[in-house]
Amino acid sequence: MDWDKIRVFYNVAEAGSFTKAGDELGLSQSAISRQISALERHLKAPLFHRHARGLILTEQGDILYRAARDMRMRIETTQARLFETSEKPSGTLKVNTTVTLGSFWLAQRISEFTDLYPDVHIELILTNEELDLSMREADVAIRMRRPAQPDLIQRRLFTIHYHTYASPDYIKKFGEPKTISDIDEHRLVSFGGDEPSHILAVHWLATAGRDINNPRPCHLLVNNILALKNAIKTGTGIGALPDYAVGQDPDLVQVLRDVEMPSLDSYLVYAEEMKSVARVQAFRDFLVTKAQRWSF
Structure with a gap:
């Protein structure tokens, strides 16, 4: 079928008359x-x-109208994407990552990216649930494990290391654990709650060196890393924290220094259809370049 004729038909169906459609298309009623x-x-x-x-659509006309409407929407979407890929980075970029990484680390570095690309507006979506990128719940995501979906482009960024910390006051009161077995004599605080298993796995002090079915009791379980950090700082107990959340905090002392702790690898992920969008390309290049010297 001739697309020009389909386009004319669509406009007539939308307008409800030859005259109105002709005015919109710049054609005579007879044409x-x-x-x-x-x-x-x-x-x-x-x-x-x-x-x-x-004019009223016949049954056949209604079928053609629905098909023409879908074609028009696809063409408009394609045109918008082609425009995005050919222009400088601009528009809204929805970025999804975990609450902890987004709050402690990414939010502090967004300003550098927006200075480079002032026409890109970042929308940070912080949740420990993995959003559906193929459904455009987010444009890009930084995830704490390798994606399993085959239709997602992925790029490894950096490794996030965890270590065990306590406060100076806690150590003064209860002593410092030197080995895994020493943990039995200490109070534990841990990240917990209804969270993804791969994120909970790095908070392993309750089961380290023990049968997984016989964990050590935790004095505090909390589903927020900032609250966990504050609990450790105020002497509630010892617990594992990601290094980027600790920094040079003088109220936290690393313990169990000789014990190898779990770590998480981070990945930048986005849908295949977004790979040529200018703002996604800019954000990808920014993170990949910085990841060479970002290690926690």
Whole structure:
């Protein structure tokens, strides 16, 4: 079928008359009528019921109208994406990552990116749940494990190391654990709650060196790393924290220095269809370049 004729038909169906469609398309009423008649002859089916009050789609016309509407939407979407890829980075970029990484680390570095690309507006979506990128719940994500979906582009960024910490006051009161077995004599605080298993796995002090079915009791379980950090700082107990959340905090002392702790690898991920979008390319290049010297 001739797309020009389909385009004319779509405008007529939207306008409800040859005259209105002609005004929108810059064509005469007779030219519009000839196009529709030629299309009806080609399809061997009437597309409109013609009466004094205007035009009404026939059953065949309604089928063609729905198809034409879908085609138009696809073309408009494609045109928008082509425009995005050919222009400088601009528009809104929805970035998803975990609450902890987003709060402690990414949010502190966004300003450097926005200084480089002032026309890009970042929307940070912080949740420990993995959003559906193929459904555009987010444009890009930084995840704490390798994605399993085959339709997602992924790029490893950096390794996040965890260590065990306590406060100076806690150590003064209860002593410092030197080995895994020493943990039995200490109070534990841990990240917990209804969280993804791969994130909970790095907070392993309760089961380290023990049967997984016989964990050590925790004095505090909390589903927020900032709250966990504050609890450790105020002497509630010892617990594992990601290094980027600790920094040079004088109220936290690393313990169990000789014990190898779990770590998480981070990945930048986005849908295949977003790979040529300028703002996604800019954000990807920014993170990949910085990841060479970011290690926690």
